[in-house]
Amino acid sequence: MTRKEFIKICGILGVSLPFQAAFSACNKDDKGSFSEKVIIIGTGAGGLSAGYLLNQHGIEFEILEASATYGGRMKRTTDFADFPIPLGAEWLHTKTSVFQEIVNDDAQTVEVNTVGYDSQVDTEGNWDNGQLTVNELVDSDRKFIDSTWFDFFDEYIVPSVTQKIVYNTIVQSIDYSGEQIMVKTSNGEYTADKVIVSVPLKILQDGDISFTPSLPEDKSAAINSATVWEGFKAFIEFSEKFYHTATSFNITPETDGQKLYYDASYGQDTSQNVLGLFTVGKPALDYISRSGDELRDFILKELDEIYDNKATASYVKHMVQNWNDEPFIKAGYLSDHEDWRKVRTLGESVADKVYFAGGPYTDGEDWVSVHAAAQSARSTVDELVK
Template identity: 20%
Template structure:
C-alpha cells in the first residue's frame, strides 16, 4: 500500500492516478478538509470565493489537460473597463491603461471544483482527514507512518510543502542532511499571502464600466479583481492584502479594506453582503517559520526533490518539488503525474 501525506491537488491527483492503475493507497490529511492551499468558500448566495489558489494561464498545460480529462470548464478573467492604480497614500487612485497581457483563467464553479471532482473519484475510506503525521519510520520491507493512528505501507509520498515535512515530521532514520537543508530553505507558495473577497448583490463596477481591478502601492489591498462566477450571475471582488496587515485585529483590518475600496470605487463598494479573508501565515498546515526569510519560489523545483530515498520507499511530490512550474497548481499536477508514473512502473 502507498501512503500519501496531504490531500491537496498533488496528493488527490496522485491517488486518482494510482486508483486508475489499481494500486492501493491511503491519503493522510492533517486538516479537516481536502484541498490544502486550494480553498473556495461559498458566500451567502453561493458565490464561489477563492481564498487560495485561483488563476492560471495557457502556459499551464498540465493543469489544463487535467481539467479537460475531468470535464471541468474554465473561463477567462474579466478585465474589461477602467483599471485603478494607487501610487501613494496621499494621492487618490488614478485610472491607468495596462499593457495587453495574455489572459488568465479561473475554474468554473471555483477552484475547489477540481478538488471535489478528484475527491469524489476516491472511496471515502481512502482519504483520512484530521490525521497530522508526526513520525515516519523506514524498515527493511515496510514504512510505518504515525499520525493519530498508525499506518503501514511499502511506500510513502510527501505531498505537502517541503518546509512542513522537514520541520514537523520526525524521520527514522534521519533524512539526508543536504535534503533537509534545501527543504527548510524552500519557500512555500501562498505562505505569506492574505486573500480577501467581498460579495455584492450587483456588479456596481461593471455597471460603471470599471473592471473591478485595483493595483495599490499603499494597501491594505495590493491587488483586487472582478470575481464574478463564470455565468456572471454572482458578484464579487477578490484580491490580496499586504502581508503586514496581519498584525492588525480583524475588525481594524476589515475597516481599512472597506475604507480603501470606498475611496477607490465609491460608496457602493461598502454595500457588500459577505466579507471573507484568509491569512495563510496563520494556517499551521501551510505556514512554518523560516530560519531566514526566503525569496519567492526559493528552491522551488530543486532537483534534489526528484530523487527517491530509502530504497525508493520515500518519494517527494507537490507544487514546490515540481521540475516544471513549481509553486503553481500546474506544478502540483506535473508532480502528481510523474510520481504516479514512477510508482506504476515499479509495480509492473
C-alpha cells in the same frame, strides 16, 4: 530563471507548459510488476492526484489527512455569494486541455467552464505612491465559471479515492530505515512500502514530521532555506461596482510578494459585486496582523483612497481567509522567485522509499499552481512504479 520568467517565456513563444506531454505518456493500465502498498500524506491537489493515478494503476494505497476535509488550498465556500468563492487556488494558469490530461482517461468527458479576460474591455489599475494608473488588462489566466479547482477535483478525481482517505490523522514521523516504512500518527502507526509526502512545505520547515534517518543534507537544506510566502485573501461585497477588473500594487523588491484587488464576480451569472483581495509575502502581513472591525476598516480605507471614497459608502459584507492560521497549512505558498534548482531538490525522492508530490515538489520548471501539483503527482507515480 524564476517560475514567473519561465511561464512568461512559454507564453511569448506560444508553447504549452512541458507538463502536458507527461500526462499523455501515462498508460493507466500498466501496473507492471509493482505490488507494494503506498501511503500518501495529504489531500491537496498533489495527494489527491497521486491517489487517483495509483488507483488507475491498480496499486494499493491509503491517504492520511490531518484535517476533517480534503482539498488543501483548493478550499472554497458557497455561503458568501450565489456562486462559489475560491478561498485558495482560483485561476487556471494554463490551457483548458489540462483538465482532460489530469483525468487521464479518454473515455471520460470533462466539462469545466472557464472564461479569459478581454483586453478590449477589461482594465487594470496600478496603485503606486498614491497614484492610480489605468491600462488595458492583458492576462492569459482564466477564471472558473460557477465552479472552482475544488469542484473539478470533487467531481472527477475524488470519487475514485474517497474510500481510501483517513481523516483527522496527523502524521508525526516517518521511519524509512527498515524494509517497511513506519508512519507514526496521532491515531496510531501505519506501515507501507512507499510513502508519498504531499504536505505544505511549511509543515516540513517547522519539523512537524520527523524522518528516520534524517533526510539527505541537500534535501534538508532546500526545505529549510526555501522562501514560503504568507497567504491572505479577502472578499468584500459592495452595492455598486466602482473598481477595475484588477488593481495591482508595486511591491519592491518584487521578491517580497504580491498584492492584487480583483473582480471576483468576473464572468459569473450574478448581480452581486464581489471584490477579491489576494496577497502573499510581506504585503500580507498588514492584513494578517489585524482582525474584526479593524481589518474591515483597514481594507475599506485603502479602497476609499484608491477609488474616491466609494468603498465605505457601498460596503455590504466581507469575509477573510488567513492561510497562516490554518493549522495544517500554516502559510501561503513557495515564492514565485525561488531558485529552480532548489525546487528540483525539493521534488527529489529519497532512498527509493520516500517520494514528494505537490506544488512545491516539482522538477523546477514550474511550481505552486494546481496543475503543477498534478504534474508533480504524475512524475512521482511514474517514478514510483517504474
